[in-house]
Amino acid sequence: MRWVTFDCFGTLVDWRHGILTGADLIAPGQGARLLETYIRHEADVQAESPAMRYRDVLAEALRRACAEEKVELGADDASVLGTTLPYWPVFPEVGAELSALRAAGWRLALLTNCDRDLIAGTRRRLPVPFEAVVTSEDAGAYKPSEAHFELFGSSYEPEVWVHVAQSYFHDMVPAHRLGLPRVWINRHDAEPADATILQQVQPDLHGLLEAVEAAQSGRAR
Template sequence: MSALPGVKALVFDVFGTVVDWRTGIARDAKTVLAKHGRGDVDPHAFADAWRRRYQPAMEEVRSGRRPFTRLDVLHRENLDALLADHSITADEADRQWLNRAWHRLDPWPDTIPGLIRLKSRRFIAPLSNGNILLLANMAKRAGIPWDAILGAEPARAYKPQPEAYLRTAEILGLAPSEVALVAAHNGDLAAARKAGLATAFVLRPTEHGPEQSTDTRAEQEWDTIAGSFEELADKLGC
């Protein structure tokens, strides 16, 4: 019997689970930093610092202190603040290009072959905090074979708000138990489980670089646990 019986749709965390955000952001940050004479700034540290502003920016929306604002806008505000911290006066074209680095992230090596297999037996879509254009551009560039683009913008809620998970299931016309979240983050899975979704943990031990200390193992007995998307496909009989 395959894992996740009764699950009709797999929805995926994207940043870190489907794509390697840190390497991609550092690659493009290195270009802009060099252009502005700041080769002394570690591009991976720059990527990490940008990412650290991610949750606080979304919390302004989750708390109700700010209306729903798409992630491209939040990323740009965070980038402007980060550049100011480094006294970098990049022009508008450079800022726009670097902000779009989030649209140009590369998948992990197992992502595309694994998703192709999973798609053969299940509906697959992102359930990401990324906005529709960001996720669609990423998919087009990388060949990610989504059946639809779902997530925070269609749901008008940022994970781990329960509405992010429940409205995604509603959009699909499915009960929460018929949807499984696939993620490399225990916290995301815990919120999905609380909302009634099935859960699949996929290990990404280098998302935060070689010294990663978080999400290095499954911290609960998730419905299924795998080391890659291809292993997940094996477990689901795809």
């Protein structure tokens, strides 16, 4: 069985847009500023509290970002990201590119830093079905821990396995440690800490089938 595993938020769903617009709802005009600060704090919260539910991670990281940026929060404002997450937009190329993978015989799975209830809402918006999902709630940890990958591997025993993700830190690094073929979706033209660990790199999902099969076979592209 051939599997492609995906990170969801940032790779298939526009996570940055979701954070920015959610922050703008509670602090109009401040979303862009809060986004960059939020990103730093989310990774810290996940590392400090790997068993914390993602809904609570979203709220705590937003509280910290607002405190740093001197933005006042109302009593229940910090819940805005967990509330709006199921409506964050899917990138426009996702449907066609994932459909091409399925037509070529690949099974699709999500390895997501998210809770089961939140990803259930997002799955209703994804244009193709996924055969498997591993959440942080299931793994008891947040990537870049290897727990998602280990749980998926032990549960489904894939014969061929390629991992696709936008986050270098959360996904490419642990996939490299585990020796998985991998495709980095570098949507924001980021500079990797170590480019030698990368295999296939592209700016979005267009042409994903070719990139996945090249990664699986070890071909340069």
